[in-house]
Amino acid sequence: MKTAKTKKSEESAEQKIIEAARKLFTEKSFDAVKTRDIANEAGINLALLNYYFRSKEKLFEIVMQENMQKFFQSIVGIINDEETTIREKVELLVNRYIDMLLNSPELPIFVMSNIKSSTRTQFQGRFRDSFLMKQVQKAIKKGKMPDMNPVNFMLNVVSLTIFPFIGKPMIKNSHNMDDKQFLELIEERRTLVPKWIDAMMKVK
Amino acid sequence: MKTAKTKKSEESAEQKIIEAARKLFTEKSFDAVKTRDIANEAGINLALLNYYFRSKEKLFEIVMQENMQKFFQSIVGIINDEETTIREKVELLVNRYIDMLLNSPELPIFVMSNIKSSTRTQFQGRFRDSFLMKQVQKAIKKGKMPDMNPVNFMLNVVSLTIFPFIGKPMIKNSHNMDDKQFLELIEERRTLVPKWIDAMMKVK
DNA sequence: TTCTGATTTAAACAAATGATTAAAACAGAA
DNA sequence: TTCTGTTTTAATCATTTGTTTAAATCAGAA
Structure with a gap:
């Protein structure tokens, strides 16, 4: 054995x-x-x-599966927690993602390059049916948030958090930054992204 | 001949x-x-x-060059216009990028996957030294914008505009959307991203 | 110890791949 | 037309690449 x-x-x-x-x-x-x-x-x-x-393909599929898991798994718990507010969820999401991406900065490009529209993942509709989506829809209906496609709310959180890691080489290049400066940038975002999202929710 | x-x-x-x-x-x-x-x-x-x-490599370099050009060129003019306000520039940037990306949705992933930190582009420091950056720095100094790394301002505009195209398959998958719905999402962002950026500038 | 099945190895294979060659086709000038 | 340099072609080459094979090694059971 x-x-x-x-x-x-x-x-x-x-x-x-x-x-x-x-x-x-x-x-x-x-x-x-x-x-x-x-x-x-x-x-x-x-x-x-x-x-x-x-085969190489089979091996790749396993890695694919694992990486998708890693990328989506962490947030499923957060967005379906019925005890937390939208604001709290945003804060948790941003922090969770930044922590994960500091350790695996290449993950987003992997996921984005390898998900094709055809790819069937275990995360089909997981966002759409999440508790967070329901909270956002309710907030909009109550007039506590501007009228918009709720998907765009979620998309904002994700964009502001993940894109910096996807664009890291571009950012470092076009702003002549070193790794230390990039890290400072990210740490500032950890605090500010939730505040920015908050401000966006008050747009009329 | x-x-x-x-x-x-x-x-x-x-x-x-x-x-x-x-x-x-x-x-x-x-x-x-x-x-x-x-x-x-x-x-x-x-x-x-x-x-x-x-060789294949030489050919690739030409395509690389062209794509980088296409990706960055369009905005250089906008961010260095000394006649427009920050707000106007944001609106122009968002619209310009959305128009371009609707025609070439694969461009961001190409650029992000192929710029390595080592890559020397003709766009080195072009953002950092732009007129927009100077405007943002001044606005912060004058207290018209919250205190933050000005790079993060630029990064927000770019994140909110470009990420949806990078994440398109993921978005369509996790929200069970078709192409028409995705387009509607983008068109909503054309209007809202400038407003959101505006709201973010008022965070204290 | 011997036996058995699982694991590991070096070697080999066939197909794919980037590149080259030498000859053919072509276009314009003289 | 003939000549000259350029462009195009089919065939070929040397490597690389994913995979297989058959033999060797190993670990545990009997």
């Missing part, structure tokens, strides 16, 4: 392959990553890739 | 190759696009690609 090893140095080959694949597929495109790159990164024999995962 | 053909049906092979390359490289990654794909799309013999452009 070889399953369920705990020590990192004695990880199963299967695990090592998945980790290498995740790293490489997340930072480069499917075609840019070669099976030999994955084998090298994992420190295993090339043939093991097909032995355990049948 | 064969240069400078005008009729579209009688385009030079060189032009046909560039157009095919632009189309394919803009919608798929460098490695996903094969030289034979480009040749087929252009309807020319494979060897002409190397005859005119030396």
